[in-house]
Amino acid sequence: MLVNDDEPQLGERARLAELIQIMGRHGLNGLAARLGLLPGRSEQPADVCTPERVVALLRDLGPVAVKLGQVLATREDLLGPEWVRALATLQDRVTPLPFEALEPTILAALGSPIEDVFASFGRDPIAAASIAQVHAATLRDGTEVVVKIRRPGIAERVDADLRLLRRIARLAARHSPEIRRLKPDDLLRFFAESLSQEMDLSAEAAACESIGAFLQPLGVRTPAFYWDQVGRRINVQERLNGVPVREIIDGAQEGGVEVAGRYADAVLRMIIFNGRFHADPHPGNVFVLADRSLAFIDFGAVGVLSPARRNEVVTLILAIASEDTRSVTDVLLQWSGETDVDRQALTRDLDALIGQFRGA
Numbered sequence: 247m248l249v250n251d252d253e254p255q256l257g258e259r260a261r262l263a264e265l266i267q268i269m270g271r272h273g274l275n276g277l278a279a280r281l282g283l284l285p286g287r288s289e290q291p292a293d294v295c296t297p298e299r300v301v302a303l304l305r306d307l308g309p310v311a312v313k314l315g316q317v318l319a320t321r322e323d324l325l326g327p328e329w330v331r332a333l334a335t336l337q338d339r340v341t342p343l344p345f346e347a348l349e350p351t352i353l354a355a356l357g358s359p360i361e362d363v364f365a366s367f368g369r370d371p372i373a374a375a376s377i378a379q380v381h382a383a384t385l386r387d388g389t390e391v392v393v394k395i396r397r398p399g400i401a402e403r404v405d406a407d408l409r410l411l412r413r414i415a416r417l418a419a420r421h422s423p424e425i426r427r428l429k430p431d432d433l434l435r436f437f438a439e440s441l442s443q444e445m446d447l448s449a450e451a452a453a454c455e456s457i458g459a460f461l462q463p464l465g466v467r468t469p470a471f472y473w474d475q476v477g478r479r480i481n482v483q484e485r486l487n488g489v490p491v492r493e494i495i496d497g498a499q500e501g502g503v504e505v506a507g508r509y510a511d512a513v514l515r516m517i518i519f520n521g522r523f524h525a526d527p528h529p530g531n532v533f534v535l536a537d538r539s540l541a542f543i544d545f546g547a548v549g550v551l552s553p554a555r556r557n558e559v560v561t562l563i564l565a566i567a568s569e570d571t572r573s574v575t576d577v578l579l580q581w582s583g584e585t586d587v588d589r590q591a592l593t594r595d596l597d598a599l600i601g602q603f604r605g606a
Contacts, residue, residue, distance in 0.1 A: 261406045265307065272303045281417050297332030304336060309376025309400070310407035310441070312336050317437055323582065324428050342374035345381075348395050355395075355480040363475060367393070376400070377444050377546070382485065390485040391472065394447055401445055408438050440525075444546045447481040453522070454483075454545040460520045466512050467541040486541045488533030495529065501538070508540055517549075518556055525549035569604070571597045 262283070269278045277295055278284050304311040318325060319333035352360060360367055366384045373380040378396045385391055415430035443449050451471040458468030467486060475482035495506045509532060516523035524531070525547040533541045551559070558577055565573035575593045 261410060265410060268306050269303060272299050272306070274299060274303060281414055283414070283417075297329045300329075301332045301335060304333075308403070308407070309340065310404050310411070312376060313441065314411070314437060317433075317440075340374055340376050342371045342379055343397060345369040347398060348379070351395055351398050351479055352393075355477050356475060364393075377441075378447065383482070385472070385482075390487075391482050392469075392485045393475075394450075394481050394483070396445060396447060396479045404441055404445065408434070408441070440547060443548065446478050447546075448476050448478055449548075450545045451476045451481050451483070453548040457516065457520065457522055457524060457542075457545065457548070460516065460522075461512060461542065464512055464515065465508075465539050467535065467539055468545070469541075469543060486533060486535065486543060488535040488541055490530060491532040491534055491540070492529035494534055505534055505538075505540070512540060512542075517551060518560060521551045521553065521556055523549050523551075566600060569597075569600055571600060574600070 266278055266283055269275065269283075274295065275284070301315065304315040315333045315336045319330055319336065322330050325333070349360075356363055363386065364383045365386050365388065368382040371379040371381050372392070376397070377400055378394050381393045381395065383391050383393050411434055412431075415425075415434055418425045419430055451473070454468050455471065461468060469484040469486055471484075472482040491505060491509055494502050495509070496502075509529075513523070513527050524542055524545055526544065527542065531542060531544045533543070535541050558580070562574060562577045565571075565577065571593050574596050575589060578596075579587060579589070579592075
């Protein structure tokens with residue numbers, strides 16, 4: 247069985263000093279001063295704050311900043327296209343930790359020696375990301391599994407970085423009407439909830455089982471979890487071997503169109519009918535198994551839509567399909583909460599956009 251623990255917090259002062267140093271290294275001292283991070287230097291000359299510089303800064307700041315950049319890359323409603331393109335280049339990939347760095351976490355979480363649970367355990371990871379890394383293993387009964395292990399120290403690092411981000415957001419909103427319009431507090435609240443969910447590896451197991459029960463009648467597989475070895479810092483799940491759906495959809499393999507249709511159908515049904523869905527169903531998280539069934543993995547990020555919002559999504563899809571741009575405008579304005587919008591201009595732009603796909 248698993249052992250629970252509480253992790254200590256990282257000092258915010260040290261992280262702030264590191265942040266200022268990294269911003270300076272990227273030629274963004276002026277930005278740091280304008281955000282109030284350099285007391286007494288608010289008159290620092292303006293930097294050339296390009297998307298490329300900010301992306302490089304986010305990479306150097308680490309996993310929390312990278313994940314925030316990835317969230318912002320999806321917000322074309324808030325940022326210009328050049329910023330969205332630059333932020334979309336951010337990848338949640340990190341240098342893998344050596345097995346020795348993870349072993350204490352594994353032992354503490356399992357509460358027993360590794361060989362008591364596993365017949366074999368791969369020391370080299372098969373995947374490594376900012377929150378956790380994944381190793382292949384075999385249970386004592388010969389079952390092939392994958393073991394996801396949370397990176398040591400990531401919880402306190404995330405906590406310290408989120409505190410800093412909230413402070414920066416408050417200062418920036420105070421000095422910039424444009425940033426106030428972006429509602430940074432709401433964005434960070436959503437971001438913090440998402441990160442908290444990703445760091446709890448038992449939440450991934452519960453979400454996978456719940457959504458998997460909905461997907462099963464559609465012929466879509468999800469991995470089974472071994473609950474005696476599931477906790478906040480580790481989970482053990484069935485290893486599903488298949489071909490990444492990207493290779494079939496993008497390649498010349500037979501059945502690519504049919505697979506793409508089933509993939510899109512499963513995603514839409516999760517969102518519209520279930521309301522709880524895989525929030526990162528990119529083709530790298532979906533496989534085609536030997537029996538041609540689809541398999542979804544990695545339920546670290548899960549989205550939830552209320553019945554009312556799901557009805558709005560259906561309204562939007564039907565309005566787009568029927569080229570009813572007025573109804574599309576209604577839904578988008580309702581979602582944005584913006585009142586100072588030229589409705590007629592927006593409707594014209596939407597009409598032109600939808601018209602590009604007419605007959606496609």
